[in-house]
Amino acid sequence: MEDNITCLLLLRLLRIVGDGQQSRGTRDIVIEERGRGLQRITELHPSFMAMQYPLLFPYGEDGFRTDITRNPRSQNTLQQKSKRQFINLREYHAYRLQNRINEAHTLVSGGRLYHQYIVDAFTCIEESNLRWVRNNKKKLRSELYKGLRDVVVRGDTTPGSVGKRFVLPSSFTGGPRYMVQNYQDAMAICRYYGPPDIFLTFTCNPKWSEIQMFVDLIPGQKVEDRPDVVARVFKIKLDELMKDLRQRQHFGRVLAVYRRRDNKRTATKNGIEVDNRWVVPHNIDLIVKYQAHINIEWCNQGRSIKYLFKYVNKGKDRATFVIEENVSIDGVAKSTIVNEVDEIKRYLDARYVSVSEASWRIFEFDIQYRSPGVERLSFHLSDEQNVIFGDDDQLDDVLNKEGIEKTMFTEWMQMNNVDPSARELTYADFPTKFVWHAKEKKWKKRKSGRCIGRIYYAHHHPEKIFIFECF
Incomplete structure (x- = not known):
């Protein structure tokens, strides 16, 4: 989404993890208490954001706590009642990124500092999830049933020497296994139902009246100051577009497939004569209704389908840089000694996050959807x-x-x-x-x-x- 909203000032957070041994990638604040020396404040401490952003929280009020209970009135179904009792870090920050009638607008009026707060909040959420994966998944082991049975027959009932450790499972959103499995699922749908009918790209328009109307509530604000509002309005428009395509059948019943007719009409651009083959495929009704760039094409080749799904599931954005290090131990290159693959480190290494992506993910909007x-x-x-x-x-x-x-x-x-x-x-x-x-x-x-x-x-x-x- 961040590539489509060109007007936004994209604040990005670059993460360099290092070798995984000396640099743990911890994010905390060190304070000095009276009579108690230095003390670390992690991102889960209620005062973390207030100390990190004193201009946004001038009164130093507490932030997220692990014991904040959820509103029972929001639990409408029996399934929801059986879920957890306390809110998580993502739900708390999603609550904070709102205009409240009885609260000051200090946070949402922070401009570029507000951008940094959003990116920082999302990275705190991701690191908290990754920490849980590292601390809990490493306690699990996987082994073949036959191999496990053979070990027990030998009399070895200690699991410490059996099986392989695995981290960053496919259930973790954005991980490599997550992307690969979603690609395979998409190709499975194509195998069962055939190729997709249309390939549609929907670009967010920062000049939408709904965005401008909300931004005007705070005098002096601009659209680029509120990436959270842009994300929410775009999600509403996207849901409406999907209703037009799936429920209201905007394109009607397909009776036949027609090729683009050669009507002999041409135009001259920079001394070159062009015809309708150079016109970007589009639908005028959708463009007028949504006031946005909507490109619609017909998927008629197998290679275009594979390219599309591989591109969508290619993984997270990364910064490109080179670090040269000549480290050796007793004359042996370090790379030949350490042969462990840390999937969490690989996921974080050179990762950058834009404020648009951070806003979208904090609100837990879908980054992929498929049916059935x-x-x-x-x-x-x-x-x-x-x-x-x-x-x-x-x-x-x-x-x-x-x-x-x-x-x-x-x-x-x-x-x-x-x-x-x-x-x-x-x-x-x-x-x-x-x-x-x-x-x-x-x-x-x-x-x-x-x-x-x-x-x-x-x-x-x-x-x-x-x-x-x-x-």
Whole structure:
């Protein structure tokens, strides 16, 4: 989104992590208390933002606390009532980025300092999430069921020497696995329904009357001073555009596909004669309604589809720079000694964040959306399914856990034994008629909704798995 809003002053935060040993990338404030010496204040301390931005918080009021309860009136469904009781850091900052009737406008009137506050708030949120991943995911291990069983037979029930550690899972928004899995899901939809009908780009217009009307509430403010307002208005416009395309069927029913006719009309530009082939594909009705640049093209090539999805899921923006370091230990290059890959460090290294992206992410607006849903299907050879266990778990207890050997793949074969209708579907098409219940580890017949299946990509290195998938 930040590339489309050209009027905004893009304040970016560059993050250089280093070698991961000497530089932990910690962000804190060191203060000196009377009689107690130096004390560190982390980003989770209530006074962190007040000390970091005294001009925005002149009274030094407390900020985020971990014990702020959520409003019970906002919990309308039983599902929401079962969720957490306290608000998180993102919800707090999303609350702060608002105009309040009974509050001063000191924060939202900060100009470029307000930009820095937004970027700083988002990076605090991301670092808090990454810290949780590092401190909790590293306690989990993954091993094949067969390998775990062999270890227990040998009498080794300590999990410390078994399995591999994994960090930054696909559930972390913006991570490399997140991007790869979303790309594979998008291609699975194309496999099932065919190529997309249109390729549409919607560019935010900072001169929208809704943005200007809100900015005028505070005298002297400009559009570039309120990236949070731009993000919110753009989200409203985007939702309205999606309703036009999906629910109101703006383009009507497709009866045929026509090529662009040669009407012999030309124009001369810089001494060059051009015809309608040089006109950017567009829809006049949508341009007039939304007062924005909307480019619409027909996806008619497979390579354009792959380019589109790979470009959208290419990952986070990074700054380009070179650091030369000649470090050796006893005459041996350091790079030959350290061979560990830290995915969290790689995600943060050279990362930069714009104020537009920070505003969008703080409000938790979608950065990708697909319909219908895609069920990711695991597969494996006999007794080679992955088993997840903790560092403190006893391996014999892990193996004796009820249903530990059950997976999507094994239960799919079980359904083929008991349900004749299941035999009419391939494994990839199985989620169209059946639903996987993770808690029960069981397939049940689908009653409503749409979903398609996708088998996880298998690298060609494990020869047996690769041949099994191709077969």
